[in-house]
Amino acid sequence: MMAGELALAALATILLAWLLALVLSHFLPLLLNPKAPRGTFGWPLVGETLRFLTPHASNTLGGFLEDHCARYGRVFKSHLFCTPTVVSCDQDLNHFILQNEERLFQCSYPRPIHGILGKSSMLVVLGEDHKRLRNLALALVTSTKLKPSYLGDIEKIALHVVGSWRQAAEGSKDGSGGGGGGGGGGRVVVGFCEEARKFAFSVIVKQVLGLSPEDPVTARILEDFLAFMKGLISFPLYIPGTPYAKAVQARERISSTVKDIIEERRSPGSCKKGDFLDVLLSTNELSDEEKVSFVLDSLLGGYETTSLLISMVVYFLGQSAEDLGLVKREHDSIRSNKGKEESLTSEDYKKMEYTQHVINEALRCGNIVKFVHRKALKDVRYKEYLIPSGWKVLPVFSAVHLNPSLHGNPQHFQPCRWEMENRWR
Secondary structure (H helix, E strand, O other): OHHHHHHHHHOOOOOOHHHHHHHHHHHHHHHHOOOOOOOOOOEOOOEEEHHHOOOOOOOOOOOHHHHHHHHHHOOEEEEEEEEEEEOOHHHHHHHHHHEEEOOEEEEOOHHHHHHHHHOOOOOOOOOHHHHHHHHHHHHHHHHHHHHOOHHHHHHHHHHHHHHHHHHHHHHHHHOOOOOOOOEEEEOOOOHHHHHHHHHHHHHHHHHHOOOOOOOHHHHHHHHHHHHHHHHHHHOOOOOOOOOOHHHHHHHHHHHHHHHHHHHHHOOOOOOOOOOOHHHHOOOOOOOOHHHHHHHHHHHHHHHHHHHHHHHHHHHHHHHHHHHHHHHHHHHHHHHHOOOOOOOOHHHHOOOOOOHHHHHHHHHHHHHOOEEOOOEEEEOOEEEEEOOOOEEEEEEEEEHHHOOOOOOOOOOOOOOOOOOOHHHHH
8 A cells, every 4th residue: 555655646746747847848938038029828838829720711810819919019929839939920020030041040840740741851951951952942943834835734734624624514414423513404513622722733743743634643642642731730649540640651652652753764764754853853962862852842832822822813703703804804815816726825924914913912811821930040139029049930921911001901802902012113
């Protein structure tokens, strides 16, 4: 009995010490940095992360930011993602943070993301390695976009996707069924966001790996990539069967598939396709592991953001008949000067000025990328603010996009506001 009581007392002591250490580690930065911006840290361990991540409409700041900005101003401290954090909703400070990348601030995504992205991902590597990969990425993307077939490939995939809707409608009309949803009488319901994802993925896979939408390998990569994306925004718990564990496993399968494609390209007698992968394989600046991560970063960078932007444009135009009419007139005018089977050129796209205003406004209202993760490399003073060394910094772009002092009627979709911006410039 005595031994049992001692064991229980030891366990209670350990638990109490752990709780005390947790509380101290949570609140100690508050005591050590009294000159940091005003704010609160919330509960130990979780801080205010759950409130910060509460879903809300894309054209609103959400309750957390609205409440904290009203209380503490547009720059405040909090405890997010298990780290003391300075949150910036200020346009000038956001610009300052991004302009001083690798000098005063550094990319700093939560540790669990590293397990999914891999150690060679551009979102994970730091310092000179990050700069080297970023410069190489810009050079590779630029060379790919200069290919004569670049715009033509995208147009073909777009026509293929839209053509599949037409086929589904015709199948519904003659009673033979078809994909896309119900309806009947020659009409089908299209889940546009999902179709936009398929389109974006097909374009990226074609440009990066030279694979067509019909290729079985494309379907296999897409299946693994969807599991990868679900795990990227899941609770980071590596237990078999959890989304996080499935994402790590999916990344390993995608890496294996990409390595097989690379080996096939390197085999004697293999024909060059002139795609991104051929350019990537021609450089000696990257290891094979970095090349595989490069491909995965390319898929990740273009898939979700591009598809969401396309969906946002369609959504907002669906709410505004006037803006939809202006876009259609602009496109019809450009199309009228082309032959029936003649593809659009880069010069044609440059003439789509109002379309660009619509895209800009969809980006502003849609807030696809709400914030990014950075970390202060040293104590940083900016105006009246002190950002302590080692603290996480979150520049919140959506707060700038929805700031009424910068954009009149910020909750309203008004592409014409960008015409005025261009005149002022």
